[in-house]
Amino acid sequence: PAAPAPGMDGVAAALTAAMAEGAPGAMARYTAPGEVRVRTAGVRDRVSGAPMDIRARFRIGSVSKTFSSVVLLQLADEGRVELDRPVDDYLPGLLPDDRITVRHLLTHRSGLADYTEAMFHRTVPGFEAVRNRVFSYQELVGLSLAAPRTTEPGVAYKYSNTNFVVVGMLIEKLTGRPVAEAYDSRIVKPLGLRQTSYVHPDTRIEGLRVRGYLHPDEAGAPLVDSTEQTASWAQSAGAVISSPADLNTFTSALMGGRLLSPAMLGAMTTVTPTDTANTRFYGLGLRRYDLSCGTQVYGHTGTVQGYYTYAFSTRDGRRSLSAMANTSNRGEANTALGGTLEAAFCGTQPA
Numbered sequence: 417p418a419a420p421a422p423g424m425d426g427v428a429a430a431l432t433a434a435m436a437e438g439a440p441g442a443m444a445r446y447t448a449p450g451e452v453r454v455r456t457a458g459v460r461d462r463v464s465g466a467p468m469d470i471r472a473r474f475r476i477g478s479v480s481k482t483f484s485s486v487v488l489l490q491l492a493d494e495g496r497v498e499l500d501r502p503v504d505d506y507l508p509g510l511l512p513d514d515r516i517t518v519r520h521l522l523t524h525r526s527g528l529a530d531y532t533e534a535m536f537h538r539t540v541p542g543f544e545a546v547r548n549r550v551f552s553y554q555e556l557v558g559l560s561l562a563a564p565r566t567t568e569p570g571v572a573y574k575y576s577n578t579n580f581v582v583v584g585m586l587i588e589k590l591t592g593r594p595v596a597e598a599y600d601s602r603i604v605k606p607l608g609l610r611q612t613s614y615v616h617p618d619t620r621i622e623g624l625r626v627r628g629y630l631h632p633d634e635a636g637a638p639l640v641d642s643t644e645q646t647a648s649w650a651q652s653a654g655a656v657i658s659s660p661a662d663l664n665t666f667t668s669a670l671m672g673g674r675l676l677s678p679a680m681l682g683a684m685t686t687v688t689p690t691d692t693a694n695t696r697f698y699g700l701g702l703r704r705y706d707l708s709c710g711t712q713v714y715g716h717t718g719t720v721q722g723y724y725t726y727a728f729s730t731r732d733g734r735r736s737l738s739a740m741a742n743t744s745n746r747g748e749a750n751t752a753l754g755g756t757l758e759a760a761f762c763g764t765q766p767a
């Protein structure tokens with residue numbers, strides 16, 4: 417039997433709490449030198465009753481932003497893009513303000529409005545309106561530019577999916593190839609991520625999958641199975657599909673220095689605070705959470721219809737956690753799932 421793992425009891429409690437808040441199922445995978453620990457809870461399919469399965473694939477939402485950031489930072493390492501140059505130098509005329517730099521996109525300091533706020537103001541109607549639609553990057557940027565900018569460039573942090581849509585456009589302009597090929601050749605293949613794919617605009621999750629269930633805005637209304645969608649509203653800001661093991665491999669490899677030069681990883685992990693409590697930070701397409709035990713973890717969170725994701729590692733990449741619950745539009749479930757971080761990295765017992 418495995419050695420006692422108090423942290424994993426806390427992880428299991430967090431998964432149970434996420435279910436109590438409305439997730440049909442949840443799971444987490446924790447890796448440390450010489451150990452892999454797994455907890456699963458509930459179901460991955462409410463109709464068949466199939467139990468949650470740690471091998472299953474799901475939509476990782478904005479954890480995709482870290483994949484996109486890694487590709488762009490590799491291009492910066494290769495001298496093919498400069499972070500402090502205006503986006504206008506690379507995508508002339510796309511943005512209305514040539515003071516917006518590449519770094520402003522990666523740090524959410526561009527001031528470009530987030531088109532998803534209007535798109536998903538009404539959760540289920542908004543989702544149903546776009547779940548089978550295919551958008552061009554240009555259309556998504558157009559939706560953003562129809563709304564007022566949120567800040568002068570560089571002045572303040574304001575999270576916006578638009579920033580990583582433009583990052584996707586930059587990657588395709590600089591490489592001359594679709595962003596899917598960049599993920600594949602620069603991350604998926606080198607790290608052997610067999611469960612990770614970018615299939616936009618295909619709506620299916622191939623293979624062993626977790627079905628996602630969206631909570632409507634109306635209390636008591638039935639869950640909506642949101643598994644199949646193009647995720648075209650998100651693309652390079654949120655359309656990657658992966659698994660717990662692949663997310664552990666990805667965040668560990670990133671923080672362990674396998675994907676970027678030490679200088680570029682240093683730039684990526686140079687953060688500014690995003691909360692008043694000074695425990696949440698953002699770098700370049702990367703979040704930092706400062707946990708109660710003093711451990712700092714780096715990675716990203718994800719929210720896409722039917723799926724909440726956390727994928728984080730310690731700064732040296734030696735310890736990593738990925739966690740998922742197959743629901744969304746239910747903040748309490750997301751917060752409960754987030755409890756896996758403190759439990760796993762700080763070894764806390766259940767509350």
Ligand SMILES: C[C@@H](NC(=O)[C@@H](C)NC(=O)CCCC[C@H](NC(=O)C[NH3+])C(=O)[O-])C(=O)O
Pocket residue numbers: 476477478479532536537538539540542577630650653654716717718719720721722723744745746
């Ligand atoms: C915040 C998160 N961001 C992401 O993962 C990106 C890709 N997702 C969003 O911007 C949320 C879109 C609406 C989700 C929908 N909500 C609504 O429709 C609300 N009316 C839902 O909860 O499924 C992150 O960076 O961690």
